[in-house]
Amino acid sequence: AQTVTQSQPEMSVQEAETVTLSCTYDTSENNYYLFWYKQPPSRQMILVIRQEAYKQQNATENRFSVNFQKAAKSFSLKISDSQLGDTAMYFCAFMKLQYNFNKFYFGSGTKLNVKP
């Protein structure tokens, strides 16, 4: 069974600083996808970034980037120039193809507090 582990329940960062959120996963699959979702206080789930396992290049979306280490099964999220609006719960997710449909697994989340 696949598991996704986020070992940091809560983190804080000063505005304009950089922070890295950790995520590790356990799988025997070779082809899969990884995602980071953000859940601000409004509790809407918002996709931040996606990474295909077959791509060696790390994904980047503006101030958000990932460090994908396939052999280590690690998928960390780096937020540069943190802004107050980045305050949210962040969930790491793993997706694999099972038979003919996608199956998702979520981590327990990291609560990020950006301080002014």
Next chain:
Amino acid sequence: DSGVTQTPKHLITATGQRVTLRCSPRSGDLSVYWYQQSLDQGLQFLIQYYNGEERAKGNILERFSAQQFPDLHSELNLSSLELGDSALYFCASSPAPGTFYNEQFFGPGTRLTVL
């Protein structure tokens, strides 16, 4: 706007009652997922449907049931409600495998309060 709609947005009911939550996936998405999220907790996966058929079950109580209809909308039925069932219930959808944007798209959630 993710394209996933959920109704109602809020629901207040009493213990022992039964409620139905409704979800319409994004146009063309075949998979529907249901999650429960209590305050300051993570996402608890309940159940997944693909093109009308149940595909995966998580920690779904026997008092809860779901189905996906031919038009692909889904309903989550919660019965004999208890105080602990108060939570935010999310529906998410995803397209068929092989589609480029294959992530889950989440609805805004239904906030259930059991008094």
